[in-house]
Amino acid sequence: MNSNRIIDHPVLGSFEDRPIIRFTFDGKEYEGFQGETIAAALLANGVRTLRVHEESGSPRGIYCNIGHCFECRVTVNNQSNTRACMTEIKEHMRIESGKLQPAPLKSEAGSAHLPRTYAAFAEKHPTRKDGDLDV
Numbered sequence: 072m073n074s075n076r077i078i079d080h081p082v083l084g085s086f087e088d089r090p091i092i093r094f095t096f097d098g099k100e101y102e103g104f105q106g107e108t109i110a111a112a113l114l115a116n117g118v119r120t121l122r123v124h125e126e127s128g129s130p131r132g133i134y135c136n137i138g139h140c141f142e143c144r145v146t147v148n149n150q151s152n153t154r155a156c157m158t159e160i161k162e163h164m165r166i167e168s169g170k171l172q173p174a175p176l177k178s179e180a181g182s183a184h185l186p187r188t189y190a191a192f193a194e195k196h197p198t199r200k201d202g203d204l205d206v
Contacts (some may be wrong), residue, residue, distance in 0.1 A: 076115035094164040096145075109155035109166060110136060110143055121145055121155055122169025131169070144169050 078086045089104040096113060103112030110133050113121065120130040121143050134142040136156045143155040146167040155166075 075117055076111075092160050092162050092164075094160050094162070094166060096166045097168050103160045105160075107160055109145065109147070109153075109158050109160050109164075112160050113155065113166075120168065125169075 076086065080086070086104045086107075089106060092103050092105055092107070092112075094101055094103065094109075094112070096118060101112065101116045101118075103115065107115075110121075114133065119132045121133065122131045122145060123129060124131055131142050133156060134140045136143075138154055138157045141152075141154065144152045145155050146169070147153040147158060148165050151169075
């Protein structure tokens with residue numbers, strides 16, 4: 072075990088007497104303690120980036136650590152969008168970081184940008200007198 076973790080917490084008690092759990096993250100084996108969340112175990116092992124932003128590719132890690140923000144989404148045993156801060160590690164759990172995904176609404180280079188609001192869409196596609204859109 073490494074020294075990046077608190078092993079004797081005033082509220083949670085001592086971690087030293089808890090069983091060690093082995094798991095993988097992006098194919099690399101790590102260890103944590105029974106009862107730890109994925110987020111806590113990865114942080115204790117020095118892992119700070121849990122995924123990348125779907126469009127920009129910028130790194131994302133743990134933000135709120137209480138299950139509100141969804142920044143810590145990972146894939147656990149092929150189940151995507153699992154919150155690392157809310158999920159306990161289990162023996163031989165296979166965890167994968169969130170990867171850069173194709174953006175389905177992103178325009179191709181050189182093409183017209185997709186409208187982001189109805190007003191922008193209506194500007195490009197004026198309505199006919201009967202109220203139907205010319206599309």
